[in-house]
Amino acid sequence: MSNVKYPKKLSLATTPTPLTPLKRLQSKYGGPLIWLKRDDLTGNLLSGNKVRKLEFILAKALADGVTAIITCGGVQSNHCRATAFAAAQLGLRCHLLLRGDQPQGAYSGNVFLDQLAGASLSFHSPLAFRQVDELFANQKALLESEGHNVLCIPVGGSDGMGVWGYINAVDELNNQVRHQKINVKSVVCASGSGGTQAGLVLGAKLHKSPFTIFGINICDDAAWFENKITQDIRDWAKGFANGNCTQGVFGDSPDSIVSLSDIQMIDGYVGEGYAKASDALMNTISEVARLEGVVFDPVYSGKAFNGLLNEIAKERFNNETDLIFIHTGGLFGLFPYAERF
Numbered sequence: 001m002s003n004v005k006y007p008k009k010l011s012l013a014t015t016p017t018p019l020t021p022l023k024r025l026q027s028k029y030g031g032p033l034i035w036l037k038r039d040d041l042t043g044n045l046l047s048g049n050k051v052r053k054l055e056f057i058l059a060k061a062l063a064d065g066v067t068a069i070i071t072c073g074g075v076q077s078n079h080c081r082a083t084a085f086a087a088a089q090l091g092l093r094c095h096l097l098l099r100g101d102q103p104q105g106a107y108s109g110n111v112f113l114d115q116l117a118g119a120s121l122s123f124h125s126p127l128a129f130r131q132v133d134e135l136f137a138n139q140k141a142l143l144e145s146e147g148h149n150v151l152c153i154p155v156g157g158s159d160g161m162g163v164w165g166y167i168n169a170v171d172e173l174n175n176q177v178r179h180q181k182i183n184v185k186s187v188v189c190a191s192g193s194g195g196t197q198a199g200l201v202l203g204a205k206l207h208k209s210p211f212t213i214f215g216i217n218i219c220d221d222a223a224w225f226e227n228k229i230t231q232d233i234r235d236w237a238k239g240f241a242n243g244n245c246t247q248g249v250f251g252d253s254p255d256s257i258v259s260l261s262d263i264q265m266i267d268g269y270v271g272e273g274y275a276k277a278s279d280a281l282m283n284t285i286s287e288v289a290r291l292e293g294v295v296f297d298p299v300y301s302g303k304a305f306n307g308l309l310n311e312i313a314k315e316r317f318n319n320e321t322d323l324i325f326i327h328t329g330g331l332f333g334l335f336p337y338a339e340r341f
């Protein structure tokens with residue numbers, strides 16, 4: 001048990017999610033036994049890591065009397081899909097700002113589901129998306145003119161409130177590690193907008209976990225994530241002081257909870273860019289599906305898992321018997337890649 005005082009949280013996710021070992025994969029490839037934290041099973045339409053953030057973000061939104069939400073992401077954003085369904089479940093109006101071209105013909109994957117959930121969608125070029133604050137502001141003004149009280153949620157739900165989702169998840173993980181009696185030194189996740197890793201890093205400190213958090217970036221580079229995760233932690237710290245702790249949340253002083261050295265990135269697996277997938281990555285996805293009955297997506301979880309297998313092959317984790325990989329979901333994002341298999 002931990003004595004961290006959490007803010008209000010909705011119950012949207014199916015938790016705790018299982019922690020399951022990939023034994024056949026280990027027999028074939030050696031290295032430490034990988035345990036999957038099955039956050040792909042947090043729900044069906046709400047599945048993946050974003051719902052854990054939304055439980056906190058939307059609890060505050062409801063308390064604040066919000067009636068409409070706007071968020072943004074790629075056309076196949078899992079975060080947008082989870083937000084659209086959470087909004088539908090809560091009776092909120094939802095608009096999604098999507099980066100990329102409007103798909104030709106019938107929509108598939110996440111964007112199909114966004115539409116089904118009744119979210120309104122707008123598509124914007126990567127160039128227009130550089131002024132995403134302006135896109136948010138315009139849409140907000142429009143919804144306000146219809147009488148709505150609007151909340152804008154940043155990309156990936158990664159902000160000071162969303163970070164609570166994975167602080168909470170570490171509580172869950174600690175209990176599972178203790179219960180399974182496994183010796184885990186490393187927990188690895190895919191990092192896209194940084195909020196999951198920020199929460200895990202904070203959670204590991206606050207709940208005194210025995211493990212280190214590693215993020216495998218699926219876009220940008222290590223420096224970008226160090227900066228982004230630092231920002232998310234600072235944003236979180238502003239709301240944390242109340243009733244929890246008042247000093248040294250982030251910094252290099254000995255009494256600070258986290259420092260820059262706690263943000264550990266494994267860089268080198270972005271490939272040709274965000275959502276660009278190599279044949280080797282597709283092979284890993286097929287292999288894991290057949291060997292273990294688990295499906296990863298090429299944009300996030302699969303790209304990071306492929307990176308993890310490469311690191312294991314390079315003997316990075318040779319001194320460890322067990323490690324944990326957070327399966328952050330992404331199943332619906334796989335379908336637009338069907339032709340590649």
Ligand SMILES: *Cc1c(COP(=O)(O)O)cnc(C)c1O
Pocket residue numbers: 048049050078079156158190191192193194195196197297300301328329330331
């Ligand atoms: C968004 C997402 C991530 C990355 O999480 P961040 O908190 O944005 O870093 C990883 N996996 C999947 C499937 C996602 O949708």
